Amino acid sequence: MTLFDDFAPVVRPPELPRTDISYAVEDTAVGRLLLSVRPDGRLVTCAYVRSGDEEEAWLQRISDVVSPRVLRAPSPLEGVRRELDDYLGGRSTRFTVRPDLVLASAFQRSVLEGLVASVGYGSSTTYGALAAAIERPKASRAVGTALGANPVCVVIPCHRVLPAGSSADGQVRNVGGYAGGPAAKEYLLRLESGSSGRSSR
Amino acid sequence: MSLPPFQTLVDAHWRDVARLAHALAGPNLGDDVAQQAWAQALAAYPRVTSARNLRGWLLTITHRCAMDAHRAGRRTVAHEDPAALASAPAVPGPVAPDDGLWSRVDALPSRQREAVVLKYVADLDHRAVACALDTTPAMSRRLVSDALAALRVDLEDLR
Numbered sequence: 275m276t277l278f279d280d281f282a283p284v285v286r287p288p289e290l291p292r293t294d295i296s297y298a299v300e301d302t303a304v305g306r307l308l309l310s311v312r313p314d315g316r317l318v319t320c321a322y323v324r325s326g327d328e329e330e331a332w333l334q335r336i337s338d339v340v341s342p343r344v345l346r347a348p349s350p351l352e353g354v355r356r357e358l359d360d361y362l363g364g365r366s367t368r369f370t371v372r373p374d375l376v377l378a379s380a381f382q383r384s385v386l387e388g389l390v391a392s393v394g395y396g397s398s399t400t401y402g403a404l405a406a407a408i409e410r411p412k413a414s415r416a417v418g419t420a421l422g423a424n425p426v427c428v429v430i431p432c433h434r435v436l437p438a439g440s441s442a443d444g445q446v447r448n449v450g451g452y453a454g455g456p457a458a459k460e461y462l463l464r465l466e467s468g469s470s471g472r473s474s475r
Numbered sequence: 476m477s478l479p480p481f482q483t484l485v486d487a488h489w490r491d492v493a494r495l496a497h498a499l500a501g502p503n504l505g506d507d508v509a510q511q512a513w514a515q516a517l518a519a520y521p522r523v524t525s526a527r528n529l530r531g532w533l534l535t536i537t538h539r540c541a542m543d544a545h546r547a548g549r550r551t552v553a554h555e556d557p558a559a560l561a562s563a564p565a566v567p568g569p570v571a572p573d574d575g576l577w578s579r580v581d582a583l584p585s586r587q588r589e590a591v592v593l594k595y596v597a598d599l600d601h602r603a604v605a606c607a608l609d610t611t612p613a614m615s616r617r618l619v620s621d622a623l624a625a626l627r628v629d630l631e632d633l634r
Contacts, residue, residue, distance in 0.1 A: 285493030285506070288485065288513035298484075337480040342520055344480035 294341035296350040299329060303362040304428065304458040309343075309351050316374035317354060320426045322454040336459050358428065364465055369429045377425040384408050385420040386430050396466045398434045400422070401450075426449055427453055431451045433462040478526050481517060488530050489513075492537050493596065498596040499541035499589070508544050512537040531603040538593060538607045579629045583622050590618035591626075 297310035308329055310319045318340060323329040335417045337344050348471075353371060356428065360366040388408035393399045405414040421432040425465075437450040452459035492512055497541050516604035523532065580588055586608065593604040594615070604615040 285490060286507070287489045288492075288510050290485075290513055290517055291483070293517060308501070333480045334477070336573075338477050342478040342481055343517060344482055345485070345517075346482045455631065 283307070285329060285331055290345055292347065292350055293345050294343040295336055296345055296347040297333070297336075298346060298348045298351045298355070299323060300351075302358060302360070304461055305454045307358070307427070309354050309358075310336060311350055311354065312374055313350075313351065316372050316376050317426055318376060320354070320358070320373075320429050322427060324455075335377060342364075349456070361428070362465070367466075373426040373429055375426070378423075379420075379424060381416065382420040382423060385417050386424060386426075386450055389421070389432065389435065390430060393431065393434045396430075398436050398463065398470065400438045402438050404435055410469065417464070424453065428462065431462075432467060433459045434466075476524065476526075479519065479529075481520055484516070484529055485513070485532065488533050491530065492533055495534055495537045495592070495597040496541060498592045499538060500544050504541075508540045508610075509537065513543075515540065521551045528603065531599060531606070532622040534593070534599055534608045535596045535603065536588060538589070541617050542589075560627055576626075576630075580622075583625060587618050587622035587625070590615055591622040 277280075295310050297308060297319075300307050300309055304322075306323050307317050308323045309317070309323045311317055316364075318336060319332060321332050323332060325425060333344060334392040357366070357369050357371055361369065375386060378386060385404065385408060389399075390409050391406060392404070401414040401418045402411075404421075405411055405417045410417070410453065421435055424430055429434075433448075433452060433454075437448060449459045449463065450455050477604055488511075493505070493509045496509035496512065499505075499514040512533070519536075524530070527620070531544040539562055580591065583591065589608060590604055593599045594601070601615040601619075604619070605612045608615065608618075
């Protein structure tokens with residue numbers, strides 16, 4: 275029995291204040307990214323979400339690990355969006371936004387921090403070399419896994435890590451795995467090598 | 476304890492919260508009440524201990540906000556003009572083309588009105604209605620059935 279089903283006042287969604295996590299899903303040159311930030315602007319995710327399920331899974335993880343106060347709000351993400359846009363368009367080579375690796379394990383954090391410290395714009399390394407750089411020379415497979423789960427892609431440049439022997443004569447043959455797919459990885463590598471990444475996609 | 480991201484609640488339930496707020500507080504205060512309920516829910520959300528009935532939790536907060544707005548409204552009226560208190564309608568009548576049903580709901584004793592609105596506008600079960608009204612499920616059932624009986628008599632008089 276639903277006496278009042280026809281009662282449909284004109285209503286609008288609530289307007290809520292900025293909270294623990296603000297997020298937005300952004301379509302970029304390398305694919306769809308879930309951007310989320312803390313109130314102080316630190317970037318918690320810049321994660322590839324190729325389906326609604328992937329988006330849901332990331333948001334649930336943020337809710338479980340950081341805070342369940344997670345709201346979709348585009349304006350706190352404007353700065354990040356602009357920096358990404360400039361970077362992917364080849365108009366800048368660095369980010370000022372600070373990543374927050376709260377979603378990474380201790381090992382993952384050491385891998386990602388080692389990567390940032392040792393591999394600059396336009397250069398690349400291998401899984402084995404990065405494992406050696408963080409003094410875990412036998413852990414190249416674990417390094418690959420850690421990079422694959424990078425919560426802050428592009429900004430923390432896990433795309434600069436390639437399989438051993440993948441490049442010869444300055445030509446990259448096999449870029450290896452990437453959360454955003456091999457095409458996105460190739461786009462970023464070409465962009466950073468300065469050879470017209472923009473026109474390739 | 477795993478809670479869904481708050482945005483999931485907003486997307487799934489904002490229409491229900493707005494509907495209940497409008498039904499309980501009327502068209503003038505409805506928006507404010509819904510807005511306030513969401514702000515309170517967001518603030519309290521990390522302390523929620525069970526993800527089982529989040530819709531009921533939201534509607535209970537909405538009900539409480541509506542009652543607070545109601546009391547605040549009465550106080551203002553009483554302060555400005557004590558005589559207006561007696562004649563002020565308990566709930567400003569929502570404007571709905573329903574052959575006067577809402578004015579009849581409006582005229583119910585307040586507990587019956589709240590119970591019937593929670594039951595049928597918010598679509599809560601008797602346990603949740605009881606929780607919102609701070610009473611027992613048996614009492615909620617009683618209030619709703621008395622309200623429906625009164626409405627039925629009223630509407631039959633019309634025919």
